[in-house]
Amino acid sequence: xxxxxxxxxxxLETLTDRTGVIQHAIYxxxxxxxxxxxxxxxxxxxxxxxxxERTRERSVLQLVSTYLSFVHYAQTxxxxxxxxxxxxxxxxxxxxxEDCFGRTLWALGYALSADIHENVRNVAKKLFDxxxxxxxxxxxxxxxxxxxxxxxxxxxxxxxxxxxxxxLRTSAESLLRDYKIHSSSEWPWFEPVLSYDDALIPxxxxxxYQFIKDERFLKVALESLEFLTEVTIVDGVFQPVGxxxxxxxxxxxxxFDQQPVDAAASVLAYLSAYEAxxxxxxxxxxxxxxxxxxxxxxxxxxxYDPVTGGCYDALTxxxxxxxxxxxxxxxxxxxxxxxxxxxxxxRKNEGKxxxxxxxxxxA
Numbered sequence: 001x002x003x004x005x006x007x008x009x010x011x012l013e014t015l016t017d018r019t020g021v022i023q024h025a026i027y028x029x030x031x032x033x034x035x036x037x038x039x040x041x042x043x044x045x046x047x048x049x050x051x052x053e054r055t056r057e058r059s060v061l062q063l064v065s066t067y068l069s070f071v072h073y074a075q076t077x078x079x080x081x082x083x084x085x086x087x088x089x090x091x092x093x094x095x096x097x098e099d100c101f102g103r104t105l106w107a108l109g110y111a112l113s114a115d116i117h118e119n120v121r122n123v124a125k126k127l128f129d130x131x132x133x134x135x136x137x138x139x140x141x142x143x144x145x146x147x148x149x150x151x152x153x154x155x156x157x158x159x160x161x162x163x164x165x166x167x168l169r170t171s172a173e174s175l176l177r178d179y180k181i182h183s184s185s186e187w188p189w190f191e192p193v194l195s196y197d198d199a200l201i202p203x204x205x206x207x208x209y210q211f212i213k214d215e216r217f218l219k220v221a222l223e224s225l226e227f228l229t230e231v232t233i234v235d236g237v238f239q240p241v242g243x244x245x246x247x248x249x250x251x252x253x254x255x256f257d258q259q260p261v262d263a264a265a266s267v268l269a270y271l272s273a274y275e276a277x278x279x280x281x282x283x284x285x286x287x288x289x290x291x292x293x294x295x296x297x298x299x300x301x302x303x304y305d306p307v308t309g310g311c312y313d314a315l316t317x318x319x320x321x322x323x324x325x326x327x328x329x330x331x332x333x334x335x336x337x338x339x340x341x342x343x344x345x346x347r348k349n350e351g352k353x354x355x356x357x358x359x360x361x362x363a
Contacts, residue, residue, distance in 0.1 A: 004294065004343045007336045009051060009060070011310030012044065015326050016063060019089060020044075020070035024325040028308045031325075035086040039100050040326040041070040042107035047330055049114045050337045061117075068111065068123055071104060079130045098138050099197075102146030105131065109150030113157035121157075128154060135167045141178060141190055142197050144171045145204030152207040165211065172208035172217050175201065179220050187249050188227045194247040197261055198228055199269035206272040218276060225273055228266075229285060238263060238292040243314075257314040257321065260303060263292045264331035267338055283342070290339050293332050304332060 015022050015030050020041045024034040045067035052060040074082045076095060081104050083096030108131075111124035128150065135151075138144050151168035155161060178190045190201055205221035208214070231247065232240050240262035241247045245254030270286035273279070288296070293311065295302040301319050303312045310324035311332035 002291075004336075004339075005304065005306055005309075007051065007054075007333065007340075008309035009047070009063070009333070011305075011308040011324060011329050012047065012326070012333065013063070014308070014310075015329065016044070016066060018066065020066060020085075021326045021330075022087075023327075025310075025323050027322055028305070028310055028324045032087045035084065035092070036070065037085070037100075038071060038074040038081050038083045038096055039103055040330060041067045041074075042100075042104045043330045043334065044326065045071065045107045046110050047333045047337065049111055049116055049120075051333075053115050054337070054340065064111075064116065064120060068120060071107065072123060072127060074104075075127060075130070080134060081131075098140040098143035099146070101131070101134060102138065102140065102143030102150075105135075105150030106146040106153075107150075109153035113153040125154075132163070132167060136170060138171070141175065141201050144174055145201045147171055148175075148204040148208050149200075152211065155211055168208055169212055169214075172205055172212065172214070175205055176216060176220055179224065183224075188223050190224065192249040194228070194231060194241045194253070196243065196246075196259065197265050198241070199225065199262070199265040202228070203265070203269040203272045206269070206276050209276055222273065222277070225269060232262075232266065233285065233288055234298075236288065237296060237298055238266065238289045239298050240266070240292075255298075256317045258292075258297070259314055260293070260311050260328040260331040263289050263303075264335045267335040271338055286339065287342070290335055293335065303328070 011028065012021065015025065020036045021044045022030040022032060022034065023037050023040055024031040045064065048060055048063040048067055052064060076082060081096050081101055082091040082093055083100040084092040086092055105128060108124045108128040112121045112128060114121065135147050138147060148168055148171050151164050154164045175190060182191050183189055202221040202225040205217040209217040209221065232238060239255065240258045242254035242256040242258055244257050247253035266289035267286050270282045270289060274282035293304045297315055299315060299319060303315060303320055305312065305324060308324060311328040312320035313323045313325050313328045314321040
């Protein structure tokens with residue numbers, strides 16, 4: 001069995017100050033000029049909580065408090081969220097993107113259902129409840145998929161919350177409508193382009209299926225994930241669509257720059273597909289995507305830095321982008337934490353109890 005490095009939060013801690021996690025790095029040094037984003041602090045909140053659930057280290061609770069406090073401060077009067085903040089703590093936008101909103105709901109949903117102190121859960125639930133009225137008007141595919149992940153976790157903690165169940169159902173139905181509009185036998189996908197965080201869209205349907213048990217959700221999720229697999233796993237190697245041009249329907253796909261966010265999204269999607277179907281091929285594919293971080297990619301170059309515990313920002317045609325920003329590091333940690341039950345040899349249908357404990361919750 002392949003050996004993987006231990007999960008360490010050292011570089012995440014290096015990027016984090018009393019305000020939150022700093023957006024970018026110069027190599028492994030925080031680039032304070034770039035400030036902060038709610039996107040990064042929300043996903044860092046999931047990482048910190050998962051690490052605390054796993055280790056019970058009190059030092060990690062300080063990270064949880066820092067990231068949740070940032071999200072709380074980012075909430076606007078209208079109950080959306082700012083995204084970009086300068087280093088001197090001034091928000092640079094009137095309102096963040098829909099993707100930011102969806103990622104924040106994902107994080108808050110995880111926090112309110114976590115095995116952590118009640119104070120954390122209460123704050124997360126308050127912020128989530130205040131923001132739900134925006135879920136029905138989300139346009140972005142990814143924001144809706146993230147919102148489903150948030151609702152999914154909310155329901156794990158509060159299964160009687162019929163309003164949240166309705167939000168989950170209607171969001172999943174909206175993904176089906178987009179799929180019906182844009183998909184064909186040659187392009188079974190939700191829009192006419194493959195770009196970033198793609199795998200989290202079918203994952204949203206897989207999570208909705210866990211609660212709603214609508215077979216349509218499962219069918220479209222597996223069809224679209226299979227299509228994405230055909231595009232991104234080439235000769236047994238994970239090669240996500242590059243951000244330097246994406247993959248527009250009918251045109252040539254971009255091979256570079258490959259992003260850690262896509263590897264992490266694929267790991268999470270394949271694990272959710274495995275949970276829904278118990279088909280071992282999805283678990284095998286999760287490993288293929290996971291191994292991308294550790295050198296099993298088209299350039300055979302690791303993105304994970306064992307010295308810092310950080311992750312390089314992209315795989316370019318000439319090698320890794322040697323900056324280790326927060327998004328890339330957080331995405332690597334999300335993937336590592338999701339794969340915990342399997343990196344010690346507990347593969348296939350072994351260790352099912354651990355699987356339920358870890359991947360039935362969005363990572």
